[in-house]
Amino acid sequence: MKIVKIREDNCIFCHLCEVACIVEHSQSKDIIKAFKREEKPIARCSVEFNYPVSLSVMCRHCDDAPCVEACQNGSMHRDDRGYVVVDADTCVGCWMCIMACPYGVIKRDTRRESWGLSTKCDFCPDREIPACVEACPNEALTLEEI
């Protein structure tokens, strides 16, 4: 299984991973339209900063995922590819997954109509290389086999 490796030594705090994640999860998948015309999705990765350290964090797709354990109705589950994803239609927004995640990478999106509730990295199901990895200008995120 492949995972996004975080190389904090190379992160330059440009936030382009977040931008790319937003575009990838938008309706149009067009950077200008996603930001200007749509109600835009939340980025699944977050860039943290504490000078001089910066790094982007997103779901680690843990083997023993505590969020999956914690989910009361199985919305948070492992998909065919082996990645931990949430079923937007069944998620009730109890936020137990958020409480359980040791990395703090699950976010709340209360815009039920458009986006479902619990929001997290879905490892870009429509792409071979995740959007954040492709967008990172300094190879601070790389796709690696584990």
Next chain:
Amino acid sequence: MKWMKNLKSYVPPSFVVERDDYRCIRCKACVEQCSFDATFYDDEEDRVWTWNANCVGCNRCAAICPTDAITVKRAEPSYRYNHNWNGHVDSLKKRAIYGGTPVVSMGNDKPYPIYWDNMLLNASQVTNPSIDPLREPMELKTFLGRKPDSIHVDDSGLKTRLTPQLELDIPIMFAAMSYGALSYNVIESLGRAAKEMGTYYNSGEGGLNKDHYKFKGNIIVQVASGRFGVHKDYLDVGSAIEIKIGQGAKPGIGGHLPGEKVSETISETRMMPKGSDAISPAPHHDVYSIEDLRQLIYALKESTEYKKPVAVKIACVHNVAAIASGIARAGADIIVLDGFKGGTGASPQVIRDNIGLPLEVSLAVVDERLRQEGIRQYVSLVASGGIRNSMDVVKAIALGADAVYIGTAALIAIGCTMCQQCHTGKCAWGISTQDPHLSKRVNPDMASKRLINLLEVWALEIKETMGAMGINSIESLKGNRLNLRGVGLNDKELEILGILPAGE
């Protein structure tokens, strides 16, 4: 707006940053990346603005912007045109306003002649065959160091004892750029590329970080007037030792690393207090004559048991040929000629822009003088200062160089846009800075790959051109001025360069 412009300190901005507000998605990547405080975001207005007066034209913002919303444009002040005063008005004003002489970086940017561009190379046609480098072997390997007057060979092999030589797989090395001037990651990248390509990088005068001792076998260590970071282990790590007498960008001037760049690790490496300016004196205080230089050369040879060639680097100045002859006689194995277009991390502008000689001319006269005196074999010549492409390398070798140094070209390969702000320590490309957050912008994995690509491509281009000339070894190109013809040069220039005019 964060600031208000004030006439008291006003000089027109050199750049104007245009942002297509429709394309701008307010991601603020440009705001974070601009290390010169020229770009900022206004929350209330929800707009990204540029304070043009601070912009240095590094183009980092334009490069990072994911929507291509930014164009950085050069701004010409719209004073009434005056050919005589063009460009001088603002530089005069700056001195009058701030009361100091401007310090600049990179090489001389004034429109002096570029002789490389007035020289054309030859190619074989009909009467002699050209060579296809993809099908036939082509040798770029060269050795730097003193060569014997004659050699003796018998059945058991070479009988003559050779003095130590530097073996180069390609005739291109990375010029002296110190850890201090450049970030740790850049030195790491240069080291990795030098190792991979079978060539050398030069420590510059800042000493060596212990981590970089791993590049032993691919390092030339420098001993300059400040003697920063020079000790036994340092000399031992070097494959050769370079005494820096002068630098093309600032002949006659010592070095100056501003205190802001003297971080913890730099202070350790340089063996000096943190935060204090690192000042190298203009002369070596133990070298006031060729005899003194000889003493220093032999002191270094002695302390390294005559196992390493010693190079002497000088800036190209008016008497360069006579000086080089003296250096060759003083016992140097390699002479580095640094032309006036060579770069620097900090130099007074007046010095950078007005002192020195073109490398092309200096190389030609030095090679010629050493030949006339019958001592050319005593030294190898390394051409340095303003080598921009592989054809400059070929022309330099044809003019008499044994190898070249590249500095600026290597930095450009890893991102540098020559904004000339190296001395500020704020390099937005993470190259000439010690700020740990900025220096992350150079990823050694990516940067070393780019340097390797550059050297590989140049090597291929050099082979192609040599093949076209019907030459299959770099040794046969050395000093082969018959393969050069001058265009647009006067008789005296042709005579000094030792080349024929096109058509002859």
